Amino acid sequence: MSQESAPETPSAGCGIADVAIEPECSPVLEGPDLRRPADYWAALRAARRVTEVIQARQTRADVAFDRWLPEELRDRSLEYWTPLPVLARVADWLRETQARTVVDIGSGAGKFCVAAALLTSCRFIGLEQRASLVDMARALATLFDVADRVTFLTGDFGALPTPQADAYYLYNPFGEYDFDSDRYAELGVPFNDETLKRDLFAMSYLLALAPAGTLVITYNGFGGPLPRSYEQIAVDVRFPCALRLWRKRGWGGGSAGVRTA
Ligand SMILES: C[S@@+](CC[C@H](N)C(=O)[O-])C[C@H]1O[C@@H](n2cnc3c(N)ncnc32)[C@H](O)[C@@H]1O
Numbered sequence: 001m002s003q004e005s006a007p008e009t010p011s012a013g014c015g016i017a018d019v020a021i022e023p024e025c026s027p028v029l030e031g032p033d034l035r036r037p038a039d040y041w042a043a044l045r046a047a048r049r050v051t052e053v054i055q056a057r058q059t060r061a062d063v064a065f066d067r068w069l070p071e072e073l074r075d076r077s078l079e080y081w082t083p084l085p086v087l088a089r090v091a092d093w094l095r096e097t098q099a100r101t102v103v104d105i106g107s108g109a110g111k112f113c114v115a116a117a118l119l120t121s122c123r124f125i126g127l128e129q130r131a132s133l134v135d136m137a138r139a140l141a142t143l144f145d146v147a148d149r150v151t152f153l154t155g156d157f158g159a160l161p162t163p164q165a166d167a168y169y170l171y172n173p174f175g176e177y178d179f180d181s182d183r184y185a186e187l188g189v190p191f192n193d194e195t196l197k198r199d200l201f202a203m204s205y206l207l208a209l210a211p212a213g214t215l216v217i218t219y220n221g222f223g224g225p226l227p228r229s230y231e232q233i234a235v236d237v238r239f240p241c242a243l244r245l246w247r248k249r250g251w252g253g254g255s256a257g258v259r260t261a
Pocket residue numbers: 079080081082104105106107108109110111112113127128129130133155156157158171172173174175177199
């Protein structure tokens with residue numbers, strides 16, 4: 001029988017003081033004024049409880065984390081942000097391959113970087129073109145107390161130099177994302193055949209120049225093929241999309257120790 005206790009009933013309002021695991025509204029943008037020390041302190045305590053749920057890999061971890069997002073982003077979570085069970089498998093792979101630095105290309109609201117930082121000791125850099133999502137991601141990193149290992153950069157992948165890392169995470173980074181929200185509309189962010197072509201080229205270029213041994217983790221791919229210099233060393237197909245771990249050839253360490261599903 002499951003060890004998990006029943007989910008706690010969300011509080012009736014947006015108050016932080018009585019927020020348990022699942023605040024009804026995002027404390028980051030919709031809750032009380034976090035400039036008030038008492039509210040901020042209560043939010044930190046609530047985040048610590050959610051951290052425990054994530055680290056225990058409880059089935060309610062996704063709901064618990066997503067409740068910290070504003071409604072428009074929470075509603076898109078299933079389609080746009082990495083689910084926690086997928087993240088837990090990625091965390092296992094990062095540990096097994098001894099990766100230390102990870103870049104999430106198209107980091108959105110920061111769910112991957114923040115939750116993966118709670119599950120590993122890696123450093124994460126999220127690159128995201130929508131400034132409002134980067135603000136959200138930074139606020140989450142601070143509340144979940146991982147800001148010392150998690151950094152977010154605002155910018156367009158195809159137009160910026162990408163930081164070097166042991167591993168790159170790609171969850172459909174170059175799709176068109178619509179939050180059906182004034183707050184997250186960011187009409188200045190273009191998406192068309194030209195930007196897609198440019199981003200796919202920039203990705204192939206980055207991967208072609210990366211040193212031997214570089215890891216790439218794809219969840220539902222990125223819209224193009226990986227260069228042939230990369231071999232798939234693990235795959236997990238239990239999730240809604242295939243999760244794959246790739247490594248650039250020429251690395252002397254073999255793939256022992258990486259579990260596949
Ligand atoms: C499917 S979401 C994944 C979010 C995050 N990696 C996660 O798993 O939680 C893809 C994100 O990529 C961003 N994106 C799309 N094209 C981009 C580009 N050229 N440069 C930077 N970010 C981009 C989108 O705004 C969106 O937030």
